[in-house]
Amino acid sequence: QCSWVHRREKERATEKAKTLIEMAVAKTRFLKPLQRQLIPLNQKVLVIGGGVSGMTASLDIASQELEVYLVEKGPRLGGFLWDIDRIQDGTHTIDILGDIVQRVEKNPKITVLLESEVEEVEGHGGNFKAMLRCKEDKLELEVGAVVIAVGAKLLVPNEYYNYGKNEKIVTQRGMEKLLREDFEAKKIVMIQCVGSREEKRSYCSRVCCTEAIKNAIYIKRTKPETEVFIL
Ligand SMILES: Cc1cc2nc3c(=O)[nH]c(=O)nc-3n(C[C@H](O)[C@H](O)[C@H](O)COP(=O)(O)OP(=O)(O)OC[C@H]3O[C@@H](n4cnc5c(N)ncnc54)[C@H](O)[C@@H]3O)c2cc1C
Ligand code: SF4
Known part of the structure; x- marks a missing residue:
């Protein structure tokens, strides 16, 4: 200076x-001298989203003796994983989810609010006030922390490869449904990175490579005569 x-x-x-x-x-x-201030912290936690992430977070938080409100907008817990038949090691998702859902529902520290959505949150770390719509009712909760676990939105690839115009063209989510129904096909082609890694969406979803390999291995194991190509 x-x-x-x-x-x-x-x-x-x-x-x-x-x-x-x-x-x-x-x-x-x-x-004026600095004053030491004690601000009471609310010991309750609001978790938004009842998928596997929200449920796991709720169980972890509850294991620390904190009270949890788990808010799910759908009619049941579990989220997207219900649409998947089995995970990479062959375990059926129904077995994984059944166990987690049961542990969440039985946990006395966790209050599950289904068909509910958070309309507004105000306040600051340690002291939040959340306004919820639970079915037809309104509910106000005071919590110290909020965990957002609302999952991701799946791309509907309408503008790609005639998707939507031919029922034989499906996403991997549709493939999971077909695998449950025991379908027949001579050849299957899986096209990777559809709608991502391009200008509009440059990022990688980080799930479809594993998903394609998982489904390809499963198809070859159960229907060795079916040819599978991954592009
Ligand atoms: C095609 C495909 C195949 C996959 N295969 C596998 C696999 O084989 N193995 C594997 O490990 N993973 C797989 N995954 C990834 C796995 O499905 C996800 O990582 C996991 O399900 C994500 O869980 P989540 O809880 O974060 O999100 P979600 O499961 O999407 O849960 C989010 C929840 O939040 C709720 N929600 C959303 N908004 C609100 C709101 N405003 N208020 C209240 N609730 C709300 C939703 O209703 C939903 O229940 C796959 C993914 C895809 C797309
Ligand atoms: S996970 Fe694989 S297929 Fe999906 S966007 Fe990333 S690189 Fe492409």
């Missing part, structure tokens, strides 16, 4: 420095 900026005017720089110090000292007359 002084010596560097006014290095060619040493005496005036010194005067300026003295004035700045005087101003700073004068200001101290108006300063």
Whole structure:
């Protein structure tokens, strides 16, 4: 502020420095000591979204003896995983979800609110007020933290590869449904990265590669005569 900026005017720089110090000292007359404040933290947690992420978060939080409100807009817990037949190691999702849902529903620290949505949240970390719509009723909750676990939205690839115009063209979600129904096909082609890794959506979904490989292996195991290509 002084010596560097006014290095060619040493005496005036010194005067300026003295004035700045005087101003700073004068200001101290108006300063007040910092007060130690205790702000009570609400020990309840609101988890929005009853998929596998929301349920796992709720169980973890409840295991720390904190009370949890788990809000799910749908009629049941479980989320997107219900649409998947089995995971990579062959375990049926119904077995995974059945167990987690039961543990959540039986946990006395977790209150599950189905067909409910959060309409508004106000406040700050430690003290939030959330306004909810639970079926036909309104509910106000006071919580200390909010976990958002609302999942992702699936792309409906209408503008790609005649999707929607031919029932044989399905997404991997549709493929999961077909696998449950035991369908027949001579050849299956899986096209990767549809709608992502391009200008509009440059990111990678991080699920479809594993999903394609999982389904391809399953198809080859159960129907070895079916040819599977992954592009
Ligand atoms: C085609 C496909 C295949 C996959 N296959 C596998 C696999 O084989 N193995 C594997 O491990 N993973 C797989 N995944 C990934 C896995 O399905 C997801 O990672 C997982 O289901 C995500 O869980 P989630 O709880 O984050 O989200 P979701 O399951 O989507 O749950 C979010 C929940 O939040 C609710 N919600 C949304 N908005 C609100 C709101 N405003 N208020 C209240 N509730 C709300 C929704 O109704 C939903 O129940 C696959 C994904 C896809 C797309
Ligand atoms: S997970 Fe695989 S198929 Fe899906 S966007 Fe990423 S690279 Fe493409």
